[in-house]
Structures are given as C-alpha cells and as structure tokens.
Amino acid sequence: xxxxxxxxxxxxxxxxxxxxxxxxxxxxxxxxxxxxxxxxxxxxxxxxxxxxxxxxxxxxxxxxxxxxxxxxxxxxxxxxxxxxxxxxxxxxxxxxxxxxxxxxxxxxxxxxxxxxxxxxxxxxxxxxxxxxxxxxxxxxxxxxxxxxxxxxxxxxxxxxxxxxxxxxxxxxxxxxxxxxxxxxxxxxxxxxxxxxxxxxxxxxxxxxxxxxxxxxxxxxxxxxxxxxx
Numbered sequence: 001x002x003x004x005x006x007x008x009x010x011x012x013x014x015x016x017x018x019x020x021x022x023x024x025x026x027x028x029x030x031x032x033x034x035x036x037x038x039x040x041x042x043x044x045x046x047x048x049x050x051x052x053x054x055x056x057x058x059x060x061x062x063x064x065x066x067x068x069x070x071x072x073x074x075x076x077x078x079x080x081x082x083x084x085x086x087x088x089x090x091x092x093x094x095x096x097x098x099x100x101x102x103x104x105x106x107x108x109x110x111x112x113x114x115x116x117x118x119x120x121x122x123x124x125x126x127x128x129x130x131x132x133x134x135x136x137x138x139x140x141x142x143x144x145x146x147x148x149x150x151x152x153x154x155x156x157x158x159x160x161x162x163x164x165x166x167x168x169x170x171x172x173x174x175x176x177x178x179x180x181x182x183x184x185x186x187x188x189x190x191x192x193x194x195x196x197x198x199x200x201x202x203x204x205x206x207x208x209x210x211x212x213x214x215x216x217x218x219x220x221x222x223x224x225x226x227x228x229x
Contacts, residue, residue, distance in 0.1 A: 005036045005048045011055030011063070011084050028052065030062045037070055048075040048092075051100075054083025057107055057128065064135060067091035076172065077102065077159075086167075090135040094168045096159040102167065105154040107132065140166030 009026025020027035040046060048067060054060065064087050067073050073092035081089045081096075082103040089102070096102065107128040111121040133147035142150075142165070150165075159171040 001041075001043075002045045002047060003036050003040055005033055005046065005067075007033075007048060007050040007052050007063070007085060007088055009052060011052060011059040011088075013056060013059060028059075028063070030059060030066065033063050033066055037066060040070065042071075044072065046070055046073045048073060048088075050075060050077045050081045050085055050089055051079030052081065052085035052088075054085045054103075057084050057087075057132065060084025060087040061132070061135075063088050064091045077168070087132060087135045090139040090167070094139075095170045095172045096162055096168045097172045098159050098174075100159055102157045102159075102162045103155065104136065104151050104157075106151045136167065142166065 007028050009020070009028060012020060012027050012029050014029045014031045017027065017029045017031065037046070046067075060083075067075070067088065068091040070092075075089055075092055075094040077089055077094065077096040077100045079097075080101045080103070082101070083105060086102050086104050107125050109121065109125065111118055113121075129148060129151055130144070133144060133151060136142060136147040136150065137144060140147075157165065157167070159168065162168045163171055
C-alpha cells in the first residue's frame with residue numbers, strides 16, 4: 001500500500017496549524033506527517049511531495065527525523081524545497097522535477113538586546129548551522145566546510161545542479177540509462193533487459209513443450225539476439 005505525505009507551504013509548529021487552516025493557507029506541521037506515518041505497516045511505501053519555502057528549523061528537523069526513521073520512503077520535490085524544506089528533502093531517496101528549485105542557507109533570527117545578547121545569538125546561529133549541515137553532509141557525502149560554504153552563500157540550485165552536488169538522487173522524468181560496460185569491440189552489444197525477459201519467457205514455454213527440439217529453441221534465441229534473420 002502507498003501512503004502520500006504532502007509537505008506544502010510553511011513548516012510550522014503543531015500549535016500554529018489551526019491559524020493557517022482558518023485562513024486556508026498551505027502549511028505543514030510535524031503532526032500532519034506523523035498522522036500518515038502512524039498508518040504505515042511493514043511493506044508499505046511512502047511517497048513525500050515537497051513544495052515549500054521552508055519555515056521553523058525545529059519543524060524541519062523533526063519531520064526529517066521522522067522520515068529518516070521510516071522505511072520505503074521516496075521524496076519528490078515538485079515545486080521548491082527551500083531552507084528548512086531542503087533539510088526534509090535529505091531524509092531519503094529524492095527526485096526533483098526539472099523545473100523545481102532548491103535553496104539552502106544559514107539559519108536566521110530576529111535578535112534583540114545588548115551587545116552581549118547579539119554575540120550570544122551569533123554563537124547560537126553558528127551552532128545551529130553546524131547541526132543542520134549534517135543533513136547535507138550525510139546525503140551528499142560532502143565535508144562540513146563544503147556544506148557550510150553552500151549555506152553561507154544562500155545557494156539556489158536547479159534539479160541538475162542539486163544532482164551534481166549529490167543532494168538528490170535523480171531528476172524526475174529522465175530516462176533511466178542501462179548500465180554501461182567496457183567492451184573489446186565497437187560492434188559488441190549486450191542484450192537489453194527486454195530481450196532477456198523475452199528469452200526467459202520463451203525458454204520456460206519451450207521447456208514445458210515435450211515435442212520441441214533444442215535446435216529450434218536455440219534458433220529462436222539467436223533471432224532475439226539479432227544474430228540471425
């Protein structure tokens with residue numbers, strides 16, 4: 001069974017959900033995600049669709065942790081995955097629409113107080129950046145400095161750019177390429193998966209037929225391989 005989770009609008013704490021719902025504004029809180037996860041049983045698949053500008057970092061990390069702890073999760077970025085929403089996208093296998101955008105940046109806040117308060121706030125923000133960059137590091141295999149530099153520059157990425165950095169696994173709607181192998185001759189080609197499946201079916205059918213010779217089976221296999229006409 002498949003379960004769908006929509007990460008849309010601002011990422012907000014549970015206690016604020018009623019306010020956004022009242023004004024019919026898209027939003028996502030941890031409780032929205034957990035309600036779906038509570039219905040999942042072993043073997044079920046979870047599809048997560050992300051189109052969010054981000055929001056509260058604690059909410060992003062809470063949703064990230066919930067999805068990271070679940071099994072059979074596939075994430076699809078359909079619009080944008082910015083700020084805290086980009087953290088959510090790091091939780092599992094992820095594909096991104098070719099027209100979508102991802103943005104990562106440093107944590108921000110609105111401090112108040114004297115110079116000591118400001119210095120303390122800056123220290124807290126640096127610590128938060130170091131904590132959040134772990135999501136990018138674990139997903140893409142980048143170093144801490146690489147992740148922090150990316151955040152420091154408020155990096156916007158297309159699907160291809162996000163894939164090049166290792167932040168997503170694939171671009172949606174791209175054709176899946178068959179694995180390549182080193183070969184000795186230019187004309188050599190391994191049979192496609194489709195042809196091999198055809199031969200498997202034919203071999204099974206011929207094995208069940210008592211009056212079919214081995215020669216005829218071999219001839220049909222050669223035809224599928226393209227070695228006879």
